[in-house]
Amino acid sequence: xxxxxxKVTPWEVxxxxxxxxxxxxxxxxxxxxxxxxxxxxxxxxxxxxxxRRDIFFSHRDLDLILKDYRxxxxxxxxxxxxxxxxxxxxxxxxxxxxKWLQDVFNVNVYIEIxxxxxxxxxxxxxxxxxxxxxxxxxxxxxxxGFNPDxxxxxxxxxxxxxxxxxxxxxxKKLNFSQIKATFGMDASSNIGILFYPAIQIFxxxxxxxxxxxxxxxxxxxxxxxxxxxxxxxxxxxxAEIHSKFLPPLASSDGKMSSSIPESxxxxxxxxxxxxxxxxxxxxxxxxxxxxxxxxxxxDLRVDVPYQWxxxxxxxxxxxxxxxxxxxxxxxxxxxxxxxILAQKVNLLLEDxxxxxxxxxxNYTRFLYDGKLAKQMWEKIHS
Amino acid sequence: xxxxxxKVTPWEVxxxxxxxxxxxxxxxxxxxxxxxxxxxxxxxxxxxxxxRRDIFFSHRDLDLILKDYRxxxxxxxxxxxxxxxxxxxxxxxxxxxxKWLQDVFNVNVYIEIxxxxxxxxxxxxxxxxxxxxxxxxxxxxxxxGFNPDxxxxxxxxxxxxxxxxxxxxxxKKLNFSQIKATFGMDASSNIGILFYPAIQIFxxxxxxxxxxxxxxxxxxxxxxxxxxxxxxxxxxxxAEIHSKFLPPLASSDGKMSSSIPESxxxxxxxxxxxxxxxxxxxxxxxxxxxxxxxxxxxDLRVDVPYQWxxxxxxxxxxxxxxxxxxxxxxxxxxxxxxxILAQKVNLLLEDxxxxxxxxxxNYTRFLYDGKLAKQMWEKIHS
Numbered sequence: 001x002x003x004x005x006x007k008v009t010p011w012e013v014x015x016x017x018x019x020x021x022x023x024x025x026x027x028x029x030x031x032x033x034x035x036x037x038x039x040x041x042x043x044x045x046x047x048x049x050x051x052r053r054d055i056f057f058s059h060r061d062l063d064l065i066l067k068d069y070r071x072x073x074x075x076x077x078x079x080x081x082x083x084x085x086x087x088x089x090x091x092x093x094x095x096x097x098x099k100w101l102q103d104v105f106n107v108n109v110y111i112e113i114x115x116x117x118x119x120x121x122x123x124x125x126x127x128x129x130x131x132x133x134x135x136x137x138x139x140x141x142x143x144x145g146f147n148p149d150x151x152x153x154x155x156x157x158x159x160x161x162x163x164x165x166x167x168x169x170x171x172k173k174l175n176f177s178q179i180k181a182t183f184g185m186d187a188s189s190n191i192g193i194l195f196y197p198a199i200q201i202f203x204x205x206x207x208x209x210x211x212x213x214x215x216x217x218x219x220x221x222x223x224x225x226x227x228x229x230x231x232x233x234x235x236x237x238x239a240e241i242h243s244k245f246l247p248p249l250a251s252s253d254g255k256m257s258s259s260i261p262e263s264x265x266x267x268x269x270x271x272x273x274x275x276x277x278x279x280x281x282x283x284x285x286x287x288x289x290x291x292x293x294x295x296x297x298x299d300l301r302v303d304v305p306y307q308w309x310x311x312x313x314x315x316x317x318x319x320x321x322x323x324x325x326x327x328x329x330x331x332x333x334x335x336x337x338x339x340i341l342a343q344k345v346n347l348l349l350e351d352x353x354x355x356x357x358x359x360x361x362n363y364t365r366f367l368y369d370g371k372l373a374k375q376m377w378e379k380i381h382s
Numbered sequence: 383x384x385x386x387x388x389k390v391t392p393w394e395v396x397x398x399x400x401x402x403x404x405x406x407x408x409x410x411x412x413x414x415x416x417x418x419x420x421x422x423x424x425x426x427x428x429x430x431x432x433x434r435r436d437i438f439f440s441h442r443d444l445d446l447i448l449k450d451y452r453x454x455x456x457x458x459x460x461x462x463x464x465x466x467x468x469x470x471x472x473x474x475x476x477x478x479x480x481k482w483l484q485d486v487f488n489v490n491v492y493i494e495i496x497x498x499x500x501x502x503x504x505x506x507x508x509x510x511x512x513x514x515x516x517x518x519x520x521x522x523x524x525x526x527g528f529n530p531d532x533x534x535x536x537x538x539x540x541x542x543x544x545x546x547x548x549x550x551x552x553x554k555k556l557n558f559s560q561i562k563a564t565f566g567m568d569a570s571s572n573i574g575i576l577f578y579p580a581i582q583i584f585x586x587x588x589x590x591x592x593x594x595x596x597x598x599x600x601x602x603x604x605x606x607x608x609x610x611x612x613x614x615x616x617x618x619x620x621a622e623i624h625s626k627f628l629p630p631l632a633s634s635d636g637k638m639s640s641s642i643p644e645s646x647x648x649x650x651x652x653x654x655x656x657x658x659x660x661x662x663x664x665x666x667x668x669x670x671x672x673x674x675x676x677x678x679x680x681d682l683r684v685d686v687p688y689q690w691x692x693x694x695x696x697x698x699x700x701x702x703x704x705x706x707x708x709x710x711x712x713x714x715x716x717x718x719x720x721x722i723l724a725q726k727v728n729l730l731l732e733d734x735x736x737x738x739x740x741x742x743x744n745y746t747r748f749l750y751d752g753k754l755a756k757q758m759w760e761k762i763h764s
Contacts, residue, residue, distance in 0.1 A: 116546070120554045127547055127764060157550070161543030164498070165509055168539070171574030172502045176558060179573055191561055192553030195577030382509060 006253075008218050011184050016253050019057060019217075019244055026220050028058045028242060035059075038066050043104045049315045050097050050243065058217055060227070061239035065212050069105060075210045075239070077101055078203050080112035082121075083133035087140045088264035089345070090246040092352075093312070095144045097243070098214045102147060108372055109151045110203050111141060116156040117200070120192035131157070138363065140267055143355035148362055149371035156199055163202050165382035166233075171198035173229045182221045201226045204238040205381070217242035246311055247304050250281045265345060267352055274349065275342045278305065282341070286327075286334035297330035298337075305334070305341045313344035390600050393566050401439060401599075401626055408602050410440045410624060417441075420448050425486045431697045432479050432625065440599055442609070443621035447594050451487060457592045457621070459483055460585050462494035464503075465515035469522045470646035471727070472628040474734075475694070477526045479625070480596045484529060490754055491533045492585050493523060498538040499582070502574035513539070520745065522649055525737035530744055531753035538581055545584050547764035548615075553580035555611045564603045583608045586620040587763070599624035628693055629686050632663045647727060649734055656731065657724045660687065664723070668709075668716035679712035680719075687716070687723045695726035 006015030008022055023030055031051070040047045050056050065075050079098050081091070102109050118130040134155050141153065160167075179185050179194055204211040204226050213223060220242065227237040247253070248263035262281050265274055285303030287293040300306050306327060314320045323340070326332040367373060388397030390404055405412055413433070422429045432438050447457050461480050463473070484491050500512045516537050523535065542549075561567050561576055586593040586608050595605060602622065609619040630645035644663050647656055667685030669675040682688050688709060696702045705722070708714040749755060 116550050120550050123554075127551065157547050158543065160546045161540065164542045165539050168498050168502050168574050169509065171577070172505075172572050174573050175570050176567075176573065176576060177569040180569070185558075187559040187562070188557050190554050191556050191558065191577045191580060192550050194558060195553070195573045198573060 009184060010182075010218055010221050013218050013245055014253065017245065022217060023058050026058075026217065028060055028217070028220065028240070029062075031057055031059055031062065031241070035062055035066065039104070042069070048097060048100045049312070050093070052317065053310055054244075055093075055311050056097060056214065056241050056243045058242040059240055060220075060223070061210070061237060062212070062241055065210055065239045068210050073209060074107065075105070075212055076108040076110065076207050078110045078112070078206070078211050078213050078238075079215060080114060080200070080203075081137055081141065082114045082118045083130050083137045084118070085133055086266045086268055087137055088266050089308075089312075090248075090264065092140075092144070092267070093243060093246055094214050094216065095141055096312075099144050099146055101212070101214065102150065107150070108207070109146055110206055111146075111151065111153040112200070112203050113138060113153065113155045114196075114200065116160075117193070117196045120190060120196065127157075131155075138366070139356050139359040140352070142359035142362055142366055143352050145355065146366070148365040151366055151370070152372045152376045153366040154376070155367075159376075160199075162377065162380050163199065165380065166205060167198045167202050169233055170201050170229065171195060173232065174198060174225060178225065182225055197222060197225060201229075202381070204230065205233065205235040206376070208235065210236040210239055212239045212241060214241045215243070216245055218245075244311075247283075247307055249277060249283070249304055251283050251304075267349060267356075269349065271346045271349075274345050278338050278342045278345065279335070282308075282338055284334040284338075286337075287330075290333060293333055294330045297328045298332075298334065300324065300328050303327070303334075303337075305337045309337070309341055309344065313341060313348065391566060392564075392600055392603050395600050395627055399627065404599060405440050408440075408599065410442055410599070410602065410622070411444075413439055413441050413444065413623070417444055417448065421486070424451070430479060430482045431694065432475070434699070435692055436626075437475075437693050438479060438596065438623050438625045440624040441622055442602075442605070443592070443619060444594070444623055447592055447621045450592050455591060456489065457487070457594055458490040458492065458589050460492045460494070460588070460593050460595050460620075461597060462496060462582070462585075463519055463523065464496045464500045465512050465519045466500070467515055468648045468650055469519055470648050471690075471694075472630075472646065474522075474526070474649070475625060475628055476596050476598065477523055478694075481526050481528055483594070483596065484532065489532070490589070491528055492588055493528075493533065493535040494582070494585050495520060495535065495537045496578075496582065498542075499575070499578045502572060502578065509539075513537075520748070521738050521741040522734070524741035524744055524748055525734050527737065528748070530747040533748055533752070534754045534758045535748040536758070537749075541758075542581075544759065544762050545581065547762065548587060549580045549584050551615055552583050552611065553577060555614065556580060556607060560607065564607055579604060579607060583611075584763070586612065587615065587617040588758070590617065592618040592621055594621045594623060596623045597625070598627055600627075626693075629665075629689055631659060631665070631686055633665050633686075649731060649738075651731065653728045653731075656727050660720050660724045660727065661717070664690075664720055666716040666720075668719075669712075672715060675715055676712045679710045680714075680716065682706065682710050685709070685716075685719075687720045691719070691723055691726065695723060695730065 006017045008017060036051060039051065068075050077098055079094050098109060113134045115130045115134045119125055119127045138153055174197060176194065179197055185194060200222055220240065223238045223240050230237050249265065250263045265277055283304040285299035287296050309323060310320060314323065323337065327337055368377065388399045390399060418433060421433065450457050459480055461476050480491060495516045497512045497516045501507055501509045520535055556579060558576065561579055567576060582604055602624065605620045605622050612619050631647065632645045647659055665686040667681035669678050691705060692702060705719065709719055750759065
């Protein structure tokens with residue numbers, strides 16, 4: 001039997017991912033045409049580009065989420081972020097999509113900032129560092145445009161007291177063997193990291209409604225544990241909607257990582273840097289010479305600039321179709337595609353920076369005194 | 383080599399404990415004559431009965447605690463309780479002694495109520511149960527007579543937010559292998575219990591002073607872990623003063639357990655019950671018949687009523703000496719000794735109940751708004 005030449009776990013993504021196979025391996029569902037049609041109806045025909053282009057491609061119980069919505073039981077959204085020194089374009093994907101879902105369904109969003117996990121997982125980081133990164137990352141998240149009265153952003157180190165009683169109930173149902181098998185821990189793993197999955201699972205129980213988690217598919221194992229125990233605690237199994245991985249700039253394999261600087265475009269990169277990174281590092285599927293490119297066209301499956309346009313940056317389907325045809329046939333050269341991408345990325349980043357400047361003044365609304373935040377601070381979950 | 387016929391771990395005490403051997407096994411220090419003399423001086427000659435009688439018999443760094451006291455750097459006391467349905471006489475031992483230390487040295491006392499651990503350790507308990515037990519146990523602890531402005535009693539589930547940042551720093555320094563070896567955990571242990579040692583260790587770092595922990599010697603392994611990591615976090619190694627185990631009523635082996643009802647005298651037992659339990663169940667070292675007892679005398683080493691008098695209830699050294707001579711020589715019968723014990727126990731319990739009735743009105747001072755409690759709630763440890 002041939003071995004898969006890719007690997008997807010919560011701690012490693014490598015190789016060229018075969019998403020069809022991954023759906024089988026993980027036992028999730030492909031997002032069906034009828035689900036897409038229903039979301040399209042609800043969004044009045046303005047289906048998000050990441051749904052139209054199959055970037056969010058897999059799910060668990062998304063059909064039940066839509067049923068709960070139809071039947072007025074409602075649902076809520078949950079996503080999160082392990083703070084890092086800087087956020088890159090890939091980090092924005094789940095937040096952009098979650099914000100769109102919030103707008104379409106008008107639901108609460110909970111965003112967990114896992115400053116505790118980040119600190120405990122990395123020997124070299126201090127809690128002061130991860131706290132400062134948390135603050136900076138939160139500004140980037142706020143800049144995405146969530147509804148400040150329906151969104152609660154919380155740092156684990158701050159909200160722990162309100163969560164802890166129910167977190168202990170979850171912890172009681174998970175043992176070392178399970179955590180080891182699911183997250184690749186071993187006997188040398190520290191006890192904070194062993195405990196942490198209980199904290200990551202808990203926000204799926206913030207409300208007695210079904211929770212929908214938009215996330216890259218490598219996070220699915222966390223939610224499998226949640227789904228095994230949620231009902232025994234009187235809560236719903238978490239529903240999920242899974243995205244593919246935005247390929248890193250410098251290769252078409254794996255996922256973008258913030259630990260390889262040249263492989264990522266940071267939200268703080270100035271326009272010149274963005275242009276230079278894309279022109280210089282973006283992995284091209286084009287041919288070695290202009291002549292060959294004109295003759296043979298580009299291999300779109302491995303071309304990163306093309307994929308970035310496809311995943312996020314060229315929302316216009318007509319334009320995208322044109323690029324697809326021209327680039328694959330050789331009418332367009334890699335340099336032209338890269339230039340289009342650089343312009344689009346810089347447009348988004350300019351917009352983002354403007355929003356980020358205003359984010360600080362909304363900070364306390366999202367964390368402490370907005371309508372939802374206030375409710376959440378008054379609640380001891382138990 | 384002969385095997386020891388006793389066992390002392392944080393999760394099991396069995397057999398007739400050889401305390402001399404235990405000091406060697408654990409690598410602790412016997413409390414020396416010069417230490418006793420110094421404490422006697424500080425307490426103006428009123429050395430506590432449990433020190434005079436060698437019940438608190440072993441220590442780590444108690445000499446350094448006394449040095450810190452002499453040199454005005456000060457220290458603080460830390461003890462705790464895993465809430466249970468009812469507290470028995472054995473549970474009082476560390477609290478009675480800690481209160482005496484507080485009076486003598488005029489220092490802060492921190493009392494951790496481990497409602498989280500109790501819940502996570504026992505499959506059958508609910509958090510509601512352990513919370514209710516916590517409340518009841520706290521009333522018993524307050525009744526012991528701690529200084530309400532220098533004592534902070536806290537439940538883990540409530541104080542976690544203030545503790546959590548530094549708890550994560552501790553957790554990061556402990557791995558599964560260490561926890562497994564120290565506490566007898568295994569791969570089927572739940573992740574809450576695996577994480578919990580970080581929470582139990584943390585209060586030793588509540589102040590930047592040396593912490594003294596009065597506890598039965600079976601708790602020592604917890605503090606060994608603390609002593610391995612404390613200095614790397616900028617805190618002192620915890621000092622300890624260790625007690626022997628009050629033997630259970632029904633046998634002279636092991637330690638009193640609240641899970642065998644007849645082996646314990648509960649703080650809530652009415653006088654008649656106390657009398658009946660002692661007369662009926664207390665394990666006697668006396669002879670089978672009055673004639674034999676008159677002739678051979680009692681074996682004091684296994685006689686539980688005698689040991690209870692010796693450990694706690696007969697504080698008068700002259701009286702104790704008399705009982706020792708008369709009982710061992712056969713002039714006293716088991717029934718007489720049991721009667722003295724029953725009277726003494728009932729005196730203490732009557733006193734305790736009176737104090738406990740007034741405890742509820744001081745509850746919030748110890749937990750929230752006394753001088754020390756208030757300070758502690760304003761502090762986020764990090």
